[in-house]
Amino acid sequence: MNRLDQVRKLTETGELNWLFSNGMVSGKILMYRDMFFDYDILIRQGAKKMTALQTTADRYKVSVQTIYRAIKWMQG
Numbered sequence: 001m002n003r004l005d006q007v008r009k010l011t012e013t014g015e016l017n018w019l020f021s022n023g024m025v026s027g028k029i030l031m032y033r034d035m036f037f038d039y040d041i042l043i044r045q046g047a048k049k050m051t052a053l054q055t056t057a058d059r060y061k062v063s064v065q066t067i068y069r070a071i072k073w074m075q076g
Contacts, residue, residue: 004074007033032070035060039067 001009010016011033019025035056042052057064 003076004036007074031060032073035062035067035070036074039071 007016007029010019016025016030016033020027020030038059039052039056042055043049047055053064053067056067060066
């Protein structure tokens with residue numbers, strides 16, 4: 001099971017938020033999850049890769065490089 005599957009499973013059960021609330025995982029995981037899912041939605045809606053990257057970066061007020069890191073981490 002890769003990270004993406006694990007994060008999805010933990011999100012569906014609510015365990016990821018519980019782990020964060022109790023200080024067992026970093027907030028970066030939640031941020032990367034949200035960034036990845038927003039980027040993925042844009043791609044599935046037909047947006048071009050660079051447009052999806054920039055839109056997601058603008059939404060979270062981060063650089064495009066941070067979105068790349070989130071994607072790489074989630075797919076790792």
